[in-house]
Amino acid sequence: MAGATTALPALRAQIAAMQAGTRTPSAVLPFGDPRIDGCFPAGGLQRGGWHEVGGAGLEDETSAALAAFSALLLRPLAASGAVVWVMRRDDLHVPGLAGLGFPAGRLILVKARDEAEVLAVLEDALATVGVVAAVGEAETPDLKAGRRLQLACERRGATGILLRRRPYGGPVGKAREVSGSAAHTRWRIAAAPSQPPPGEPGLGPPRWRVELERCRGGRPGAWILEQSEADHGPHPFRLVSQLADHDVVAEEFELRQAG
Amino acid sequence: MAIGGGSLGKVDPATRQKPNPPPSVGFADTSPTGGGPVPVALVASEAGTRRLAAVDDAAAAFGLHVGQKAADAAALCPELVTADHDPDGDRAALEVLSDWCVRFSPAVAIDGLDGLFLDIEGVAHLWGGEGAMLDDLLARLARWGAPARGAIADTPGAAWALARFAPDRTIAPPGGQAPLLATLPVAALRLDEAAQAQLPRLGLFHVGQLLALPRAQLTRRFGAGTVLRIDQALGASREALAFRRPVTPWFDRLAFAEPISVLDDLGRAAGDITALLCARLEAEGQGARRFELVFHRLDGRDYPVRIGLSRPGRDAARITRLLKPKLETVDPGFGIEVVTLWAADVEPLSVAQRSLETGGGVSLEEGLAPLVDRLVNRLGEDRVWRADPYESHVPERSVVRRAPLAPAVEASWDPERPRPTRLFRRPEPITVLAQLPDEPPAHFTWRGQRHRVRRAEGPERIGQEWWRKAFDGVGPGKIRDYYRVEDEAGGRFWIYRQGLYGGDDAPKWWLHGLFG
Numbered sequence: 001m002a003g004a005t006t007a008l009p010a011l012r013a014q015i016a017a018m019q020a021g022t023r024t025p026s027a028v029l030p031f032g033d034p035r036i037d038g039c040f041p042a043g044g045l046q047r048g049g050w051h052e053v054g055g056a057g058l059e060d061e062t063s064a065a066l067a068a069f070s071a072l073l074l075r076p077l078a079a080s081g082a083v084v085w086v087m088r089r090d091d092l093h094v095p096g097l098a099g100l101g102f103p104a105g106r107l108i109l110v111k112a113r114d115e116a117e118v119l120a121v122l123e124d125a126l127a128t129v130g131v132v133a134a135v136g137e138a139e140t141p142d143l144k145a146g147r148r149l150q151l152a153c154e155r156r157g158a159t160g161i162l163l164r165r166r167p168y169g170g171p172v173g174k175a176r177e178v179s180g181s182a183a184h185t186r187w188r189i190a191a192a193p194s195q196p197p198p199g200e201p202g203l204g205p206p207r208w209r210v211e212l213e214r215c216r217g218g219r220p221g222a223w224i225l226e227q228s229e230a231d232h233g234p235h236p237f238r239l240v241s242q243l244a245d246h247d248v249v250a251e252e253f254e255l256r257q258a259g
Numbered sequence: 260m261a262i263g264g265g266s267l268g269k270v271d272p273a274t275r276q277k278p279n280p281p282p283s284v285g286f287a288d289t290s291p292t293g294g295g296p297v298p299v300a301l302v303a304s305e306a307g308t309r310r311l312a313a314v315d316d317a318a319a320a321f322g323l324h325v326g327q328k329a330a331d332a333a334a335l336c337p338e339l340v341t342a343d344h345d346p347d348g349d350r351a352a353l354e355v356l357s358d359w360c361v362r363f364s365p366a367v368a369i370d371g372l373d374g375l376f377l378d379i380e381g382v383a384h385l386w387g388g389e390g391a392m393l394d395d396l397l398a399r400l401a402r403w404g405a406p407a408r409g410a411i412a413d414t415p416g417a418a419w420a421l422a423r424f425a426p427d428r429t430i431a432p433p434g435g436q437a438p439l440l441a442t443l444p445v446a447a448l449r450l451d452e453a454a455q456a457q458l459p460r461l462g463l464f465h466v467g468q469l470l471a472l473p474r475a476q477l478t479r480r481f482g483a484g485t486v487l488r489i490d491q492a493l494g495a496s497r498e499a500l501a502f503r504r505p506v507t508p509w510f511d512r513l514a515f516a517e518p519i520s521v522l523d524d525l526g527r528a529a530g531d532i533t534a535l536l537c538a539r540l541e542a543e544g545q546g547a548r549r550f551e552l553v554f555h556r557l558d559g560r561d562y563p564v565r566i567g568l569s570r571p572g573r574d575a576a577r578i579t580r581l582l583k584p585k586l587e588t589v590d591p592g593f594g595i596e597v598v599t600l601w602a603a604d605v606e607p608l609s610v611a612q613r614s615l616e617t618g619g620g621v622s623l624e625e626g627l628a629p630l631v632d633r634l635v636n637r638l639g640e641d642r643v644w645r646a647d648p649y650e651s652h653v654p655e656r657s658v659v660r661r662a663p664l665a666p667a668v669e670a671s672w673d674p675e676r677p678r679p680t681r682l683f684r685r686p687e688p689i690t691v692l693a694q695l696p697d698e699p700p701a702h703f704t705w706r707g708q709r710h711r712v713r714r715a716e717g718p719e720r721i722g723q724e725w726w727r728k729a730f731d732g733v734g735p736g737k738i739r740d741y742y743r744v745e746d747e748a749g750g751r752f753w754i755y756r757q758g759l760y761g762g763d764d765a766p767k768w769w770l771h772g773l774f775g
Contacts, residue, residue, distance in 0.1 A: 058706070064681040065750075068775015071680070082627055093682035093772060094646035094658055095672040100680075100775075104646055104671075108627070108663045110634055111642045121634060130626030191749035191775065193713060202716035203745050206775060 027157065029076060031235045035242055040185075041217035045073070049184035050126075050149045050160030052140065056190055063137060063165045065191040067092060069208050070161050071102045072227060072236055074133045077159060078106045081132030084125035086110045086118050088137060088167065100206075100227065101236060115167070119145050126152040126160050133159040140164055146182030186214040192224050195240075207240060298336055302329045303344035312344035346372075356405075357503050362555045362597045363396055365510040368500040374422075376415050376500050385512065393428055403559065412436045415500055416492030420447035420466075437493055441467030448488045454481045466492075509547060509602035511536045518557055518594020525554065525586045525595065529564075530579045532600045537575035546571030546608030552582055554589050555597040562589040566636050569664045570628045571606045577629060581636050624664055631663045648672050652721050654682060654771065676719065677743060679753045679772030686769035689754060696760040699742040703754065705770050710746035717742035718756075743774065751775070 030037050030044030037043045045051070055066050074083055083106055085092060090111045098104045110125075112118040115138050122136035126149065141149065141162065153160050162183070188211040196204035204226075211222040221242070228238030298318035300311045309329035321336040332339055349372065357375050360367045366378035379392065386392035389411050400407040410421035410429045417436035421429040424443040431439050440447065443466050445458045458481070463469055469477070469489065478486050490496035513532045519525065529552055540546060548571050554562040566581045589595075634643045644660035648670040651657050657672065672678065691700035699715035718740035741755040751774035758766035 058708075062681055062773050064679065064773035065775040067680045071775075084630075091681050091683060093654075093679055095648070095654075095678040096680035096682070096772070096774065098672050099674060099678050104648075105667050107645065108631070109644050109646060110638065112638065117638075121638075124633060125630060128627070128630040130624075131630065191751060193747065193749040194745060194751075196714070203714050203743060203751065206751065207749065208775075209749070 029159075029235070031237060031239075033237075033239045035239060036221065036223060039212055039215055039218045039221045041215075045159075046184050047077075047159045048157040049153050050146075050162060050182070052162045052164060052181060052183040052186045054164035054186070054188050056188065059190060060164070061166045063163055065208055066163045066165070066189050068096070068100060068206060069187075069189045069210070070135055070163060071097045071100055074135070074159065074161065075100070075102050075236060077132045078103050081130055082106050082108055084108045084110060084121075084131055084134040086112055086121045086125070086134065086136040088112055088114070088118060088165075101229070115139060119149070122160060122162075123148055123152040126158045127155045129156060131156075131158055133161065135161045135163060137163045137165040139166065140181060143182065150182045183214075184216050185212060185218075187211065188213050194226075209243070211243075297338060297340050298323065299340045299342070300329075300332060301344040302341045354503070358561055359555070359559050360396075361504075361553065361561075362512070362599060363392065365504065365507060365599075365601060366500075366502045367504075368502045370415075370419065370500075374419065376418070378500070378502070379411070382512075385514070389430055390428075393430065397428065399559075412439075414492060414494045415498050416449065416488065417494070419449060420492060423447065434494075437470065440492060441465065441470060445469060448485070448492060450485055450488055451482075454485050457481065504601075507601065507603065507605070509536065509540065509545075509605050511539075511600045513598045513600075515596055515598075518591075518596045520591035520594045522586060525589060525591065526579075526583050528595075528598050529582045529586065530575070532598050533579045533582070534575040536600050536602055537573045537578065540573040540602065540605070540608075544607055545605050546573045547602035548572075548604035548606070549602070550578060550582070551601045551603070553599045553601070554591070554595045555599070556591065557593045557596055560592065564589065567632070567640075568628070569631045569635065569662060570624070571604070571608050572628070573608065577632075581632060584637065628664060651724065653724060654678065654721070655684075656724075677716075677774070679751075680775045682753075682772040683770070686755070686771040689768050689770045691754075691768045699744055700754070700768065703744075703752075703768065703770075705752075710750065710752070712744045713747050715742050715744040721755075741771070 027047045028040065028042045028044030029047055040046065053066050053070055054060070055063060059065055077083070085107060087109070088111070090109070092109065094104045094107065094109075097107070108125075110121050112121055118136045118138040119141055122134050122138075125131050125134040149160055149162070152158075190209045192207040192209040194204035194207045196202055205228065207224055207226045209222070210225050212218075212220050214220060223242050224240040225237045226240050227236055229236060296315075296317040298321055299315045300318050300323060301313040302309050303312040304310075311323060311325055311327045311329060311332055313325060314323045318332075318336065318339060321339075323332050323336060323339070329341065333341075353369055353373070353375070357367045357369050360375060360377055364377045364379050364382050368376040368378075370376050377396075379389070383389045383392050386395055393409050393411055397407055397409050408422050408427045410418050410425060410427075410431070412418040412421055412429075412431035413433060413436055417431055417440060420440055420443055421431060421436075424447040425439060429439065445463060445466060446455055447466060448469070450458070458464075458469070463472075466489075474486060477489075487496060491498045511532050513528060513535070515528075519528060532552070533550075548568050550566050550568075552564045552566075554564070556562065564582055564585045566578065566585070568578075568581075572578065631643060640662075641660075643663060645663045645665065646658045647661045647665075647668050649657055649659040650670070657678075661668075687705065689703045689705045691703040693700040697718075699717060700712060702709060702711055704710070719742075721739045721741060723737045737757065738759065739755040739757050741753060743751065743753055745751050752770055753772040753774065754768060754770050756766045756768050758764060760766060
C-alpha cells in the first residue's frame with residue numbers, strides 16, 4: 001500500500017512532464033476590468049487556444065461588427081507578430097481596421113476557396129513561427145477540425161479566432177451549432193448604439209454588445225463595451241455597462257430610448 | 260573543352276516528310292500495308308495558286324518538287340496525298356521539340372524553320388561522351404519517326420554545316436572543323452541569297468575554295484556578311500544564340516536506369532535532385548526564388564512543376580515540401596526517365612539558413628517566409644496579400660495589394676476619415692427618406708429592412724478622379740457625398756448619395772460599407 005501512494009504522485013509528475021512537452025504554458029490577455037476578467041479561469045482571454053465569435057441576424061452574413069471587435073481584441077497581440085486573416089470573400093476593408101488602431105502592416109490576408117481551405121490555412125498559420133494570431137471566417141467547424149485548430153494553437157501559443165460567417169448566398173437561418181466545440185470561449189457580438197460625448201454631434205466611439213456565451217472553466221457574461229484609448233488595460237475597451245440577463249438587456253434599451 | 264554546338268536539322272526543308280510533329284503526338288504512319296510508301300506533299304496557297312510547299316522522299320521520286328502547282332503534281336502522281344501547309348503549327352511543334360531537348364541541355368535555341376542548337380558544354384559527360392549523347396538524341400527522335408540529322412562542333416556555324424551537308428552524326432574534334440568544312444558546298448556557310456547564288460557562277464563550289472581566298476577580296480566582293488559567316492563557322496568570331504531560356508549554371512539533371520512512375524518515387528526523385536542543386540547553391544553562397552522541376556516522360560511529354568519563394572532560399576527540405584503537393588498533377592504514363600531542376604532568380608544569400616522548424620532567434624520575416632511560400636504555392640499569388648495604402652480618395656481604390664513580405668511602406672490612411680471594416684465590392688442600392696436635400700436620410704431601406712437613422716455624420720464629399728476618366732464620366736452626377744449613419748439597433752452604415760439635387764437626374768443612394 002505504501003508503494004502505491006508513492007508511485008501515484010510519481011506517475012502524475014511523469015504525465016505532467018509529458019504534457020508540458022507538447023504544449024506551451026498558455027498566457028492570458030486580460031481586459032483590465034475585474035468584472036470581465038473574473039469570468040475567465042485564468043483572469044483574461046486565454047492565448048494558445050481558439051475562440052469562436054458569432055453574430056446574429058444579418059450580421060451573420062456581413063460580419064462587420066465581428067471583424068471590428070476581433071481586430072480590437074487582437075490589437076495588443078499584433079505588436080509582437082503577424083496576424084493572418086483568412087476569408088472566403090475579400091470584403092474586409094483594411095483602412096477600417098487601421099482606423100481602429102490595428103497595425104495594417106502586420107496583417108496578411110488570405111482568400112481561400114472553400115470552408116475546408118479556410119480551416120486548413122488557419123491551422124497552418126497558427127502553427128507557424130512569427131504568427132501571433134489568426135482569424136478565419138467560416139462556419140462552425142466540427143469537433144475534429146476544432147481539435148486540430150486547438151493543437152495548432154498549442155504548438156506556439158498562437159491565438160485563433162473563428163468568425164462564424166454564413167457563406168454568401170447560403171441558407172438563411174440559424175447557423176450550424178456544434179455543442180461542446182473545442183473552442184476555449186464562444187462570443188456573440190452585436191453592434192450597440194454609440195454615445196458621443198455630451199454636446200458633440202455625430203457618432204460616438206463604436207460600442208458593441210458583447211456576450212460571452214461559453215467559457216471553458218469560467219462563467220458566461222454579457223457587457224456593453226466601447227472602444228477606448230484609455231490606459232487602464234491592455235485591451236482598448238471600456239466597460240460601459242454589465243448586462244445581467246439577456247432579456248433585461250433588451251428592456252433596458254427600450255427604456256433608455258423611451259426616456 | 261571547346262564549346263559544343265549540336266545542331267539537328269533536315270538536309271532540306273523541301274524533302275521532309277511532314278512538319279515536325281510534337282513529340283507527344285507521336286507520328287502517324289502514313290504508309291499503307293501493301294506496296295511502296297504513299298507520296299505525301301504539303302500544299303500552300305500562293306497568290307491564288309495552290310503550290311507544293313514540301314514533298315517527302317516518295318513524292319520526290321516521282322519528280323515532284325517544291326513550288327510546283329498542285330494540279331500539275333496531281334496529274335503527275337495521282338495517288339499523291341496532300342495536306343495543308345501550317346507554318347504556325349510547324350513552329351509550335353519545333354518549340355515543343357526544343358522544350359523536350361532541355362533534358363539534354365538547358366541551353367536550347369531554335370534555328371530557322373527546322374533546326375535546333377544545343378549548347379552541350381559541360382553536359383556531354385552525363386551520357387559518357389559526345390558521340391553517345393548524339394546517338395541517344397537522334398535515336399529517340401528516330402523512334403518517333405521524326406527524321407533528324409545531327410552533328411557536334413566547336414561553333415554553332417560549323418555544327419549547322421556538318422548537320423546538313425556532312426555525313427550524319429559527324430563530330431568535329433576540338434579546333435578541327437576547318438578540314439571537315441572544306442569539302443562541303445558553300446551553301447553550308449549560311450550565306451545570304453545573293454552571295455550564295457553568285458559564288459557558283461564564279462566557280463566557287465566548296466567552302467575550301469572560299470577559305471583559300473584572301474579575306475580583303477572576299478569582303479569587297481561578297482560583303483562583310485560572308486566573311487562573318489566564315490569566321491563564325493571557324494570560331495574566329497562569336498555568335499549569339501537566342502536560347503529558349505537563359506543559360507544558367509543552376510541546372511541539374513537526374514536520369515534513371517529504369518523509368519519511375521509511383522508517386523512516392525517521384526517525391527523521392529524531387530527530394531534528391533533538390534538536394535543536389537541546393538548543395539551547389541549553398542557551396543556558392545547563393546539562394547534562388549524560383550524553381551522549376553520538369554519530369555520528362557518516356558514518350559517525350561514534359562510535366563513542369565513550378566514553385567516560387569518569397570525570399571531566396573536553398574533549404575532542400577523546405578523546397579521539396581513545396582514541390583511535393585504538386586506532384587499529383589504529374590501523369591507518369593509509361594514512366595518518367597529524366598528529371599531536371601532549374602533554379603532562377605538566383606541571388607547571393609550569405610547568412611547560413613538555419614532550419615526554421617526549430618524556431619528561435621529568427622526575424623519575423625524569416626519566420627513568416629515558409630508560411631507565405633506554402634500559401635502562395637498552394638492557393639496562387641493573387642490569393643495571399645498585404646493591404647497597403649494607395650494615394651486615392653476613392654474608397655475602393657485606396658488599397659493596393661502587395662506581396663506579404665514586400666518592404667514596409669511609410670504611407671498610411673488618413674485617420675481623420677473613418678472607413679468601414681467591410682466594404683462592398685458593388686455598393687448596394689437603398690431607398691431613403693430625407694427631410695432636406697442636403698441632409699442625411701431620416702430612414703433608409705436596405706435589403707428589405709427599414710432602418711431609422713439615429714445619428715449621422717457627414718457629408719464627406721468624394722469626387723471621381725477626373726484625370727483618369729473621360730470628362731463625361733466625372734461630371735457632377737458622379738460626385739459622392741458619404742454619410743456615416745447609425746440606426747436604432749446600433750448598426751453603423753456607410754451610405755452615399757451620388758449626384759446632386761437639382762440636376763438632370765435625381766440623385767441615387769447607395770450603401771457602400773459597414774462599420775463594426
